[in-house]
Amino acid sequence: MDETGSRNESKLKNYIVSYKKQIITATALLILVVAVFVFMKNNYSLYKDTIGTIVKANTQYTTNEEGPNKEVDKQYTQTLTIKIRNGEYEGKYIEITNRYSETQMKDTRYSKGDNVFITIENKDGVLTGAIRDVKRDQYVVVMALIFIILLITISGKQGILTILSLVVNIGIFLLFMRRYIEGESFEILTIAMVLSFSVLTLFILGGINRKSIGAVISSLGTVCLITIIYQLVYRFVEKPPYEMLDYVVGHDDFKGIFTGSVIIGSLGAIMDVAITMNSSICELIDTTPKITVKDLVRSAREIGYDIMGTMVNVLFFTYISGSLPMTILKFKNGYGLLAMIRYNVFFEAARFLLGSIGIVLAIPVSTVVALLIFRRKRKQVGKSLPTHEN
């Protein structure tokens, strides 16, 4: 017993010694994350709006409300004691009554420890107030930090490049959106965004070389193709129900915005396929310079099958999951499946379908582009090969 125990102990010691550096780094990063979280949680003084912490929450079940299918939705009332954290009334306590339902669609349940933004009114020394929103900044910052740490630990230098490409893309996007607000047409902005996203992302991630150039050309070619398909379909069948588009205000250019959002949404997936196809074909030509065009096409198709199925699923889950709450709500309110597809998830479905068409089309397009780009290289290799053998 004793012997195995000490052996285990020395094993553990060895383990710790051999991973000393990693353990120290991990601990340091963990401390960093916790420190940032604590700081962000308590940064009340940075805000002009009044923030309070809920120190006591008394919840009582009050009534039932009836739903559309005779459901029983329980209603609750909470008496919240809130300590004010900043501004004029710092340190004082106020009481706020909050009502919420079991479903929590229109209202919110709060509990002890929540930080909330409040509006305060002072009527002859008596403070009354209402909760406006929850303070969420600490979660945004910490999750972004965890993401960056993971990215750099797992991908190293490539991770830093990825962050760079993310920052550049978000910056470009904000810049162009500002131009739209200033009155630029959305079609022109979409073209500009597609060009800059694809060129910058692929060159930042892959460096400036044949592979990246091939990927850029394939992505742009595929985007042109899906735009043509979309315009053709648009011309011959009924118009989309633009009035159901979310978050539309005033006189926005619906068609332009929707087309733009579809194209930009699928661009990422198309670039993904394009870079995979181009680098695999480049790899094939490098490793087997004598490969015939026929063999190359067959291998390219083989790689294409592999990525197609799962990539289409990435888009499916990413787009459809977001519409889950509204879909449930509408099912409960008696909407039928067909009406739902036609109006509620129409835009998600259209985005998903066009994006998937883009993924599938990107496979032959990238194969052709890669063959054209590497044709000369293949010939050069082919010519130099005999001399090399000599």
Place this chain on the structure above:
Amino acid sequence: MLLALGIILVVLMVVVGGDRGVGSVLALIANMVIMFFAIKLISMGVNPYVIVLLASLLFLSVTLIYQNGTNMKSLAAVIAVIIVMVILTCFIAVVVNKTRIAGYSEVDRYEEITMYVSTNISVKMDQVMVCVVLLGLLGAIMDTSIAITTAVYEIHRNNPHFGSKQLLRSGRNVGKDIMGTTVNTLLLATVGETIMLNVLYLKFHYTFAKLLNSKSFFQEFCLIIFSNIGCLLIIPISNRVISYLLVSDLKVAVWLRHYLAKKEEEEG
């Protein structure tokens, strides 16, 4: 319009993918059917967590095992995805509950539809929101994980003498390559989806502080950041799982290798 686009997609998948394209079409349809029933069951009042657990297992078997066959690659991917989902579920539940992002956001409140539908449906929307995030990241982590396991499997087949250390190193290199484009795929999909929302932020002159704390922003942010974190975590995890299954002396791994070899023999 959807019908026309759907037909174009199916035709293209079959033309480009041949037999396996047909398989992908069937898998996609199966996923849609599963998703429909999952939504139906949640709205009938069954606990959303239970539904998402069952639906995820079905999604995994359709997308990974049906499409890629019963082999080491797909089995390792399934195991890795389950591990990551379990780890992330706890985090997602905490974050979603602490930030109170269930229900209409401050922007949704002004949408016309909120006036027509009753919200007294007695479905717990905070639980639904956790499921939204889980399902949203499922597609991306399945994709990343099968990419890793396939690559490591190919390396193992071409170099059978490689030990687990060498396999792990190759897997790590593959992971570095695919990470950059996956992150951007997710970013651009989200950007495309939220163009309108972003226009709205600019029109209503959201300040940076207001944006960081707003519910509508966090709902989208939560989806994309957890998908990305999931994609990052799945790389080392699927790398470990496939390397162990391929070369380690663990009883489970040996048994699994034996079982798959026997099965292949019977079929071939």
